[in-house]
Amino acid sequence: MKFTLKDYQRDAVRDSLANLRKARRLWHSEADKTAFSLTAVTGAGKTVMAAATFEALFHGDDEFEFDADPGAVVIWFSDDPSLNEQTRFRIIEASDRINYTDLVVVENTFNRQRFEAGKIYFLNTQKLGKNSLLVRGHDIEELQTKADTTFPEMRPDLRAYTIWDTIQNTIEDPDLTLYLVLDEAHRGMGAQTTAGQNAKSTIVQRLINGYGSVPGIPAVWGISATVERFNKAIESAGNQIKLPNVVVDAIKVQESGLIKDIILLDIPDDTGDFDTVLVRRATDKLKECTLAWAEYAKQQEEAHVVVPLMVLQVPNTPDPDELGRALDTIFQRYPELSAASVAHVFGDHTTQRFGNRDVPYIEPQRVQESTWVRVLIAKDAISTGWDCPRAEVMVSFRAASDKTHITQLLGRMVRSPLARRIPGNDRLNAVDCLLPKFNRKTVEQVVDVLMSGDDSAPPPGRILIDYAEVQPNPAASVAVWSAFEALPSQTRPQRGAKPAKRLTALAHELASDDILTGAGKLAHAEMHIALDEFQTENEAKIKAKRESVLVVDGKTVKADLQGKGRSLEEFWEDADVAVIDDAYRRASRVFSPDISRTYVDHLASKVAEREKDPEEFLDAIVEARVSVAGLGLMMEVQAYFDGKAETLAKAWLAKYAAQIKALSDDRKESYRQIVEMSTDPQDVDLVKPEARYEATKARENDKVTVLPTWTNHLLCDQYGKYPAEFKSGWESTVVETEAKRHCFAFWYRNPPQPGQSSLGIAYQEGGQYKIVRPDFLFFAEQDSKVVVDLVDPHGLHLADALPKLQGLAVYTENHANAYRRIESVAEIKGKLRVLDLKRQDVRDAISSAQEVVGLFSGGLADDYQ
Incomplete structure (x- = not known):
């Protein structure tokens, strides 16, 4: 893969491959058909996950311990040709092992007896429709109708095979395995209301269940943000074995930074026609984010500059004059925009006249790369599966009754333009939506839909209607912010992370940034030394394992037909090259293929020189591969090897931390991902927030209240105020109490959402990290230096209250010196009680506790005051 997969993406690929392996085995051994789904919110990178899965399916993958399926054939099916084209482009963009020629768009001229192994064929609903040339002559109902006619309809151009023939022949070929991937799998699976939708449903169901003499496709994989309808259809069909569904955790997607953190909703304060007012405001936002992205690119020395886009969403029958007025307003407000910077994605694909302007059509999948488009006019086509990460601002002229269209479109706009979070800058991590036709109550309904998620819109991090921008408090000194940035935050561990891969990835980045020249060779050399030492310490055991690689043992059954007896005779045969290669390949999964290869060269070079005696060196290579294979059979070598790789990676990260911190955000993000590649929580630095949006009003039912503001917060508005809503009165009591302490300087409300400016602490619940x-950080000046107190109001009513407290205790055990105080506060019978986690006896009690209330009500806790 050209991209480094996020941890949740690796998990999804691993689980999907496990299902595909089982699907292949069940089909070829039992003729059983199977189906499963992958659920991932919009923006999670479903196509990237699919590309990684296909690479392993066609070529094998050592990281996932997956052997290639030499007969694999994939049909990628959707109901939109442009969506297929975008998917095909993304697979090319993401994969370095799937060739352009392996991605075949099935056109009307397609004519093959069967599909070819190792290829992905793109089909859409229209290509399998009744009037398509691909199916002409195969429609069973049509053939029956014309059975008695003198000249039944012939296949077009004397076509040898219809697409259904091709599918049937592929399924029936014992050397092939046909996999069907349904993109946006919630469509075409029932609950249809129109004839067109019924046709889609029929086609999808024919592919899954079979059609006439054509059997159902053996392995079906449905992919969508919501696949409930697909899952129900599979279960009700009853002719597929349901494999475990793969569900991507939406929280992990939000943590990754691939989708925006905030959606800002703007509405008129009063009822009336405010189209022009909000269009002007939207234009200002487009101008602001254009300047902000340009400044960010200059600051970071980015070669790629994000060119923001405004989307004007219009009704299905828009008023051309109204749209013309909106465009006039945009160009009056933003005269720097080129007159040729507007396009539309209407279904009729022709140039449209809006007011006195001619606006050309652009294919939806080309919008992202066509940076000349700054204003895009769309109906609802934009919400059908494709997305445009540079869409930063939307104005919807939809009526208030079109809530679904708006939520779907917002779901397409949440992808981050650089595929990563911009550290500490909410302005570049947000998308603006302006709704001139809506009132507050209807917008609140949109918020409710967004927060619960629907077919196309995932629940994002935050949705703000009334908001203010806060920036670093000018009264906070450099020393305060230095203390903030030095606090150790933690990452969520990753399942299946491999230290050797982490080390080699780190070495690659260090070398690329000229921080450590030849880092890759140095890393491999260190691991070679470690393996040499292991061989020396375990010489006798390894020799036995090595012999087991060279000899294949077995038993022969001899039957006496007269005496009706039988006996077993053992045999031993020298292993051939295939057996040795298989053992070596298994071992390379322990040490990583790259390190295994260089270690083989290292061992061979001790025996012979490549240049002086090539034949002797080749013999030495074979012997070395046997040695590595024997090493891999040692049960204890995995832990030993991983420990050495982990130690070296940690040492390099610590040694070169200053150089890494001085890099651009993009480069630092690469290292951050490497740090996170661990099965244990890892420490990362906090990032100073530069801009953040906070709510200024709260709503409960129909009541809207203005939030109180506070002083001395590390972030504030132009008046030095910070708006904050506390769910319980005792949270505000904690802030007031801490602010009265001697030497108090500032406080920081730790954001509950993921981000580099939010302090995170890992904890375990149910075996999962x-x-x-924690809620609050307080900063004080003591003995001429800044000290930090972590105070966390702890809700005891939550089911995870004890695991969270135990995680905080473990964190304190490792990072007590970073804080002056680490305390957890809870309300017991109307009184606030506090646990001092810097006390060893308190941490010991928390570690062994079975419930949390007794900890705060017992003698280990004190009254909070």
């Missing part, structure tokens, strides 16, 4: 984000 999660992240808790």
